[in-house]
Amino acid sequence: MLVYTDKSRLPRAGTPCSACPLRAKPAFADKTVDDIAFIQSMKIDHRLVKAGSDIISPGETDAELFTLFAGWAYRYKTLPDGRRQILNFLLPGDILGLQASLLSASQHGIEALTDVEVCVFSRRRVWDLFVKMPTLAYELAWLGSREESMVDENLVSVGQRSAAERIAALVISLFRRAETLGLVSDKSFQFPLSQQHMADALGLSLVHTSKTWSRLRRAGLFAFAGGRLTLLNPRLTARMASLFEREMTPRPLI
Amino acid sequence: MLVYTDKSRLPRAGTPCSACPLRAKPAFADKTVDDIAFIQSMKIDHRLVKAGSDIISPGETDAELFTLFAGWAYRYKTLPDGRRQILNFLLPGDILGLQASLLSASQHGIEALTDVEVCVFSRRRVWDLFVKMPTLAYELAWLGSREESMVDENLVSVGQRSAAERIAALVISLFRRAETLGLVSDKSFQFPLSQQHMADALGLSLVHTSKTWSRLRRAGLFAFAGGRLTLLNPRLTARMASLFEREMTPRPLI
């Protein structure tokens, strides 16, 4: 993992969990002081990871547990001949490495999509957490189930939807997630995926992704410029993807 | 859910968890008496479900938690126009409805593939379990991660593998799972999937599934007769699917 060691350039590294700016967002449920104190006690580092490098490498054992503090990342698996499947994308507040930390070796890799900041939690203390902090343990399991549910949805896309439907589904689901984090202003948000990322996530070729992508743009579903995506027609995009509005209840932030 | 109410025809319904025949299998890790006693106290029913009916319906709220005691099942999602994606298959000893029980409403359905027996656990007491039984809570989370890891693998199949590779991957992964349960004798095991099930799991059309399936049979990878599948060439099948041998550590049985 590529890491900045010079913490002096990381003003937020010193911020206590109780004053975590993420926690203030409406996407996340409130926590008791005790829970926050325990989280703080588990936190062993605050790291910067450069875009494109692994936060957890495939096959890594004893990977720590992370919370994505800022930036985007994704989970992926590769086949021996190099084919890569992106399993799901990770946004700020998402937990990262839970599967790797419970199972013995990581079955997947996690790579930083943008420059990223992560909170690092001691893997050894996860067990401690289950013993002492049932609320947090429950929330950990909850977050795991939520991630599975996202993978489920991606599997539906790749297995059943056409190329255009897949892109529409990807775009709205990311839009909605960004929205709950307050990252959307005026229907537009920072969209850091390359077309190669989309292709690998959707099970499409790079070329076909490009063609379908620009077809949907010409159709007026969305616009893309300067790394920002503007969802011009959310209704139509959602309908094209058959992706239901699913109200987002505040979720736990570990 | 279609249920037999006449328990008299269910001799195993009265068997205490401590004498659970599944528990004796090498696939499952040993448990303390305390843990087993708690599991027993959570168990509120032992039900038979007919093949083809839902154990958990899509959108169901307050679904209970189950362990699959005997038979096969699968998780699935459907799109409004009827397209169906099978997310993963469930074999005896697998937990079922964990996601539905943690999240508020079930995002998927679970259907019995064969006639099935399930142990029913009180959903209300799951929280109790997290408070009192950290070991079991940890194992629940572990089982959740394991299921996610299976969905991950299916997503790799559907996103990256060719039709033949997908079928090969499905066949071996089911073979291996059946093997750990002692269901395989002489390289062959009961294989209850219809071609429609395979098609829906692999994101292929029914017709193409049939053609590829018989091509692989003619190629000598496996044979299928009388509902039993015989894996004639496990090595080649595994290589075709690029599915690595992954040693199975004993897993928790709740």
Place this chain on the structure above:
DNA sequence: CGGCTCGTTGATCAGGATCAATTATCGTGG
């Protein structure tokens, strides 16, 4: 300026979808 990576666009190809017809397989009732 050259050498990257990334996106775009056109031409061609093929894997798998769709359509259609036939053949087991099986449970059910006469």
Place this chain on the structure above:
DNA sequence: CCACGATAATTGATCCTGATCAACGAGCCG
């Protein structure tokens, strides 16, 4: 025991979505 209808599997013909090949333009960095 057989006839029947329903469901599941097979096979051939044709079509089309999306893969592959190839060339080119745009932005970016050294």
